[in-house]
Every structure is written in C-alpha cells, then in structure tokens.
Amino acid sequence: MVSPGPAGALILRRSILRRCAAASGDPVELACDAGRRDRRVWHQRQAFALAAVDDSPEAVGRQPSDLVADSLLEGQIMPSLEWNRRFGMDLVRFSREGSTDHFYGDQWGSIKDCDGLIAVRKRFLDPFLSPDRVCMEIGSGGGRWTQYLLPCKELICVELNPKMFDYIRNRFDYPKNVVYIATSGHDLPSVLPAHVDFVFSFGTFVHLEMAIIARYVESISLVMKPGADVALQISNKYKEHALTAKPYFSDNSPEFMVDIFARHGLQVVEIDNDVLFHSTMIHGRKL
Secondary structure (H helix, E strand, O other), X not given: OOOOOHHHHHHHHHHHHHHHHHHHOOOOOOOXXXXXXXXXXXXXXXXXXXXXXOOOHHHHHOOHHHHHHOOOOOOOOOOOHHHHHOHHHHHHHHHHHOOOOOOOOHHHOOOOOOHHHHHHHHHHOHHHOOOOOEEEEEOOOOOOOHHHHOOOOEEEEEEOOOHHHHHHHHHOOOOOOEEEEEOOOOOOOOOOOOXXXXXXXXXXXXXXXXXXXXXXXXXXXXXXXXXXXXXXXXXXXXXXXXXXXXXXXXXXXXXXXXXXXXXXXXXXEEEEOOOOOOOEEEEEEEO
C-alpha cells in the first residue's frame, strides 16, 4: 500500500471539515465564538515559546499535512507511535501561523458546530462530569475537549507530545486542578491505582496500533476506581472511512475492544456505531 502524499492528507482533513460544516448548516463558522481578534497575538506568543523548544527547519517551514504524510512508511498498515509524535511539530507550525479563527484541534471540527461532536459531548462526556470527580483525558492536544473537563476536581491530561502541555497551560491560564502526564505511548506514570472516576479520549485511539491499544486499556483499568467509567473514540474497520483512511486509522473493531475490556475488568456499557460517520464510541465501566 502506497502512502498518500501531502495533498492527499490535506484533502482528507478538508473532507472531514466539510462534513461537519454541512451537518451544522454553517460552512463558514467552524471555530469557537469568543476572542477571535486576540488569538493571532496569542498564537504568535505561543509560537515564540515553542520555537525555543523546537526550532528545526523541519518544524518551521513545512505544512502540517507534510509532517503527517511524510512520516508514513510505504506499506505501513496502521499509524505508529512515531507517526503520532509528529503532531508536536504540527502544533509548532499551527502556532507560528497565528490563526485568528480557532485553537489547535478545531481544524478537525468544532465541538460547538458539528452535530456528531455535539452528540458525543452530550452522551459520552457531560453525564460523567462533576466538581467532585477525578477525570483523565488521553490525548489532550490543544484542549478541544479539555475545555469541558476543566470543572472537575482534578483533571489528568495525558500526552505523547509534551509540547501540548504548554499550549494548554497558556490557553486556559494555568489551571490549578490540572496534572500533566507525559506517556511513552501506553503507560500512565505516577497516576495512583484506583484513583480516577472517568477516562475520556477522542481523536487518539483511532490512530493507535492494536498492541498499543491493548496495553493502554490495561493501564487505564489499573488507575480506575471500581464503578468508574471510560469513553473512547475508536476506529472501526467495518466503516468505509476506516478502510479508505488507512494507514491514518488503525484496523480496530468493536469486537476487539469488547475482548480487551473484558480481559482487564471493564464491562462494556454501550457501543455506538452511528453517532460518528468515520468511527465508533465505546463506553465501559470498571467492575
């Protein structure tokens, strides 16, 4: 299988955005509503800070679609950890451009405007949030979903790309209830066993190899309290998008997740194949 070039990666991203725009009825308004005029200055400051960390020519002068596409090896059947690490460079490029329309992550669809994402928030996020709960987000990125998790007692943000942490700190004015955990790909270092009430991840597990997913679920189960909930977006090999988007989406399935959940003491509460056109949501509970 030949990897798609930069143009193909960009077309795939734009296609997803167009579907979100069509669903919302507004093809122009895909970004957050407040603070647009100030965001160019904010992102320029972020770019300056990030440049001190990664000022390589590769990070400065190339488009995000290039960074994603050229990291895929010919013949690769699913994204690797190295592929996922390139999103750190993607953030550097995004911040340097100083977007006035949205924060990093919103380019893949605004939660305020895309019907599918609105439904995910209402069904798989909001019901599990309260000020007395400890929550964990795996793959926090630029804070697209983090913003809704912040009101909890403690929020543990887990990232493969630590550059995202400074972005989140600055975006949300250094929230005091947030703990930042850098993962090597599937571990959750320094998180206590049976500590977390709710685990959420969107836009991460769709891009992980199957072996990594299995190890991640094991790590997640260990830090969950009895009765705690987990909601994950996963790739679904039975959906057309998962097939055409390879190797961007992994070769996952609901059956695989049910088996992995069961092996690590997680009961499947719900599997929803309809809320998202390109993937599946799975909700589990620690026994």
